[in-house]
Amino acid sequence: xxxxxxxxxxxxxxxxxxxxxxxxxxxxxxxxxxxxxxxxxxxxxxxxxxxxxxxxxxxxxxxxxxxxxxxxxxxxxxxxxxxxxxxxxxxxxxxxxxxxxxxxxxxxxxxxxxxxxxxxxxxxxxxxxxxxxxxxxxxxxxxxxxxxxxxxxxxxxxxxxxxxxxxxxxxxxxxxxxxxxxxxxxxxxxxxxxxxxxx
Amino acid sequence: xxxxxxxxxxxxxxxxxxxxxxxxxxxxxxxxxxxxxxxxxxxxxxxxxxxxxxxxxxxxxxxxxxxxxxxxxxxxxxxxxxxxxxxxxxxxxxxxxxxxxxxxxxxxxxxxxxxxxxxxxxxxxxxxxxxxxxxxxxxxxxxxxxxxxxxxxxxxxxxxxxxxxxxxxxxxxxxxxxxxxxxxxxxxxxxxxxxxxxxx
Numbered sequence: 001x002x003x004x005x006x007x008x009x010x011x012x013x014x015x016x017x018x019x020x021x022x023x024x025x026x027x028x029x030x031x032x033x034x035x036x037x038x039x040x041x042x043x044x045x046x047x048x049x050x051x052x053x054x055x056x057x058x059x060x061x062x063x064x065x066x067x068x069x070x071x072x073x074x075x076x077x078x079x080x081x082x083x084x085x086x087x088x089x090x091x092x093x094x095x096x097x098x099x100x101x102x103x104x105x106x107x108x109x110x111x112x113x114x115x116x117x118x119x120x121x122x123x124x125x126x127x128x129x130x131x132x133x134x135x136x137x138x139x140x141x142x143x144x145x146x147x148x149x150x151x152x153x154x155x156x157x158x159x160x161x162x163x164x165x166x167x168x169x170x171x172x173x174x175x176x177x178x179x180x181x182x183x184x185x186x187x188x189x190x191x192x193x194x195x196x197x198x199x
Numbered sequence: 200x201x202x203x204x205x206x207x208x209x210x211x212x213x214x215x216x217x218x219x220x221x222x223x224x225x226x227x228x229x230x231x232x233x234x235x236x237x238x239x240x241x242x243x244x245x246x247x248x249x250x251x252x253x254x255x256x257x258x259x260x261x262x263x264x265x266x267x268x269x270x271x272x273x274x275x276x277x278x279x280x281x282x283x284x285x286x287x288x289x290x291x292x293x294x295x296x297x298x299x300x301x302x303x304x305x306x307x308x309x310x311x312x313x314x315x316x317x318x319x320x321x322x323x324x325x326x327x328x329x330x331x332x333x334x335x336x337x338x339x340x341x342x343x344x345x346x347x348x349x350x351x352x353x354x355x356x357x358x359x360x361x362x363x364x365x366x367x368x369x370x371x372x373x374x375x376x377x378x379x380x381x382x383x384x385x386x387x388x389x390x391x392x393x394x395x396x397x398x399x
Contacts, residue, residue: 044340045299045333056287063287063294070281081270087256094263094297099245102302110323118321125306131245 096157137176211249296359304370
């Protein structure tokens with residue numbers, strides 16, 4: 001049984017969402033905030049998600065997803081490397097965290113704890129998110145999902161961040177209409193709805 | 200033939216380094232900051248390095264590129280397969296090197312270069328430096344007495360984490376512990392890394 005350390009409103013939802021999409025049995029370990037000793041014991045960096053699966057304990061939401069897809073796959077949510085959709089899949093899968101997630105984090109942390117704002121956060125990070133949003137818009141204008149015609153884990157990776165950013169930072173109106181339609185489409189998925197309720 | 204858009208000290212060195220380790224055929228196009236070439240702009244509208252072109256494939260994200268290159272030009276010992284016991288740890292550090300480390304350095308480096316003088320010390324800078332200290336300690340703890348970060352051999356996870364440790368000092372104004380510095384020195388002494396350095 002997969003054990004997912006979870007805090008509502010965090011990227012841990014990616015892992016729960018994937019478990020729901022794959023139909024995997026899982027148990028949520030709810031943490032009472034980032035200072036919960038339960039979490040500190042599992043991850044000295046006080047970050048969620050953490051996954052435990054028997055003797056395996058790993059951090060990093062994308063690493064956890066990739067592990068689940070390989071360990072409990074094969075799954076259509078991860079195209080094979082020979083598949084034409086693979087390069088776009090692997091790019092957007094990583095982009096959800098590296099280009100989008102890390103920047104949204106800096107903006108969210110500043111919004112919560114540093115109300116005056118400052119140069120590093122506002123200019124550098126927002127500019128990047130705007131450019132990434134255009135790149136995603138170009139993709140979902142020509143096809144329903146980031147890697148092609150089929151929903152994949154790359155959509156979970158990016159949509160979670162875009163949706164979270166919209167909620168926490170009020171960014172939704174900054175997004176291209178194509179991105180807003182795309183977000184609506186993926187967030188209506190039963191697995192996402194169930195994952196959101198589960199946590 | 201892989202075409203890698205690259206600049207000295209950018210994380211594109213990861214891709215050149217991996218190609219050198221694997222003996223994969225590649226060519227490098229050097230980009231100057233603030234003066235992007237038209238074909239680089241076409242390859243990556245975000246204007247960030249690296250960008251990769253391989254026939255019809257055009258990609259960004261350095262860790263994604265490494266996975267793509269290993270699957271297309273492999274098989275290679277530089278990646279762990281799902282059946283290997285250390286696979287979860289390999290995956291974790293392959294991704295952690297960028298998502299959990301280097302991305303904390305980006306706004307720090309941007310602030311150093313571009314922020315007005317009176318904005319260089321700010322709340323976010325302190326927060327990010329604090330995160331770097333914690334995250335570097337996590338790698339040190341995990342490395343223990345191992346020569347490499349996962350699998351008992353040199354892998355792409357070492358390239359991912361090794362690049363990030365190499366930039367921590369500059370980005371966060373902190374010195375690495377002797378153990379981590381020895382790990383970075385060991386990685387950078389590899390002939391493939393030296394050849395990659397010479398490419399830019």
